[in-house]
Amino acid sequence: MIDVQSRKDHRGIALDHVGVAGLRYPIVVLDQAHGKQKTVAEITMSVNLPHHFKGTHMSRFVEVLNHYHGEITIRTLPKLLHTLRSKLNAESARVKLTFPYFLERKAPQSHAGGLMDFECQFVGEMRGETLDFILGVKVPVTSLCPCSKEISDYGAHNQRGILFIEVRTTLEESGQPRMIWIEELIAVAESSASSPVYPVLKRPDERHVTMQAYDNPVFVEDMARNAAVQLQQDPRIAWFRIHAENFESIHNHSAFASLEQWAKPD
Template structure:
């Protein structure tokens, strides 16, 4: 049968990325407490395409992912990228995994257990001038903040709200998602929980009001902890506060190269 994809392109222009998006598959990730965790991922997969070719072979991308049944780590992700690049005879290959990561979290007073879900993304790329793949790990962590200004000027109350701390990092070796969650929560007024009894609500509220924080405070606190993490080479931390008394969000961001 005719291989239409390999015929000359009408517009001879290189394509940086072409592939498939939103493939779903079971995924095994490393869990700090239990060793492994089973979750479900949405996956984008692709490669570059030279100007000489009309199209890429999309089915080969699906085949590569179907043949890949491993725990998500450096070695396995590199093998997937190398396989994609080889199947498509490409110079570069990339993959993005988006998945929920679950952590059991005990309420602060009653110790009642509940599951928290954190939205995670892992991006991997290989090609160019090096055979060494590059990875970008991201996690969104919901937290609670209490406004220091409101607390200072009001006699009986202060406004509080949920904020999202988004951490993105490049690293050497391995970085636990649990460590990034801990960094985000430690910079906020208080963590949030999936299950709270009355005693727990009291404890969380008192903790938050004892630690008021602007988005500027949260982003600086998280950045300081990321800067001192031994495995992180580069990070970007963003805090988006879903303001409870304003018709807008408050936002702050820091990006830094820790070690080249």
């Protein structure tokens, strides 16, 4: 049949990204405790389009995804990107996946269990043979205001917030990015705040987390810096970006702090 997409385009304009977006697809990701976890991702996939091609073949994106959906991780994403470039005759390819990741959490005193969901991202891009991979996790936390605690006769205002941590890892001798677990970034975020968030809390648990937060007051700036200190000390991490945000309980706005940093050379 006639291949309209491969016809010549005479406008002389190359496109950085063409592809598909908003694609929901079941995938399997690595789970530190259980090996693997099934979830559903919203996916954006794209390649560059040289100036002389009229269009790309959109159906090939889904065909490639179907081949790799049994595991999409730092281990398989380079192969997926390489296949995209090959199938679509492109110089570069990019994939972004956003998906919920579930962990079982037990309350600190009663040990009542429940599932917590964390919004995660994989972003992979290949230009030539150069691979770029970013892992991102949004973690809900509790923060208690140090100023409120200091100036109040009793109590202090607290609120729920989020820490969004993104990392690039250093490379192994093979050239592949080093492994870092989603669970490890969640632990960094939760330990940087006043208290973690739990899916189930009984009265003894609520008492515990309330006092835990009161004993660990942090500004949003503290949360960002606390997380940065931990990431700076991890030799696997080459770059990180942190966005901390508090959904203020006494204001009609949020407060945030952010930073981006490459690892310091040895």
